[in-house]
Amino acid sequence: MASSTLSRWVRPEVYPLFAAVGLAVGICGMQLIRNISSNPEVRVTKQNRAAGVLENFEEGEKYAQHSLRKFVRNRNPEIMPSINKFFSDPK
Numbered sequence: 001m002a003s004s005t006l007s008r009w010v011r012p013e014v015y016p017l018f019a020a021v022g023l024a025v026g027i028c029g030m031q032l033i034r035n036i037s038s039n040p041e042v043r044v045t046k047q048n049r050a051a052g053v054l055e056n057f058e059e060g061e062k063y064a065q066h067s068l069r070k071f072v073r074n075r076n077p078e079i080m081p082s083i084n085k086f087f088s089d090p091k
Contacts, residue, residue: 038063 040059043049
């Protein structure tokens with residue numbers, strides 16, 4: 001029984017599905033770890049929860065303006081700029 005189930009799902013045709021699901025799970029896990037470890041509104045320890053509402057705007061700004069957002073801030077929202085220019089710009 002186990003070998004037939006294994007031979008049904010572990011085939012080369014299914015590898016892209018495993019890769020896509022693995023990537024999605026990895027992104028979700030990364031975001032979960034990022035929120036737990038660095039979000040100023042999430043307090044895991046009892047001592048931090050007892051502090052109440054903090055007015056720490058600096059830490060919130062640092063969390064919101066992370067390095068990826070700074071990297072894409074002044075760029076055009078295009079996935080493939082060369083293909084977009086080829087089809088949209090007349091020569």
